[in-house]
Amino acid sequence: MKTSTKIGLGLSIATVAGVYVAVSLSEKVIKKVEHGRTRCKAKQMVNEKFNGNEKLLDVVDNLSDSELDSIGQVVKEIKDGREKVSTLGEKIKSNTEKFLEEL
Numbered sequence: 001m002k003t004s005t006k007i008g009l010g011l012s013i014a015t016v017a018g019v020y021v022a023v024s025l026s027e028k029v030i031k032k033v034e035h036g037r038t039r040c041k042a043k044q045m046v047n048e049k050f051n052g053n054e055k056l057l058d059v060v061d062n063l064s065d066s067e068l069d070s071i072g073q074v075v076k077e078i079k080d081g082r083e084k085v086s087t088l089g090e091k092i093k094s095n096t097e098k099f100l101e102e103l
Helices: 003-049 054-062 065-102
Strands: none
Touching: 003 054, 003 065
């Protein structure tokens, strides 16, 4: 095998390894940024809803990333539930008005 072929093969392998490492690190960085954002949102919620309670802020600081993700999922489900209840309430109101108009 020629030396130039060996060098080309070596550079190709190094390039593939570099791309793999870059993608792997970028995924980790993205996850880290997302968790930081989630933690910031949780602190902001504590400041707004609980007047910046120091004990709750300490709790948020000590939560793991997976615990914060779980809390975020619960909050999302609560918001979705509120939207569904609101939509259902509007339908009930309009149907009740229609029913009363028919009487």
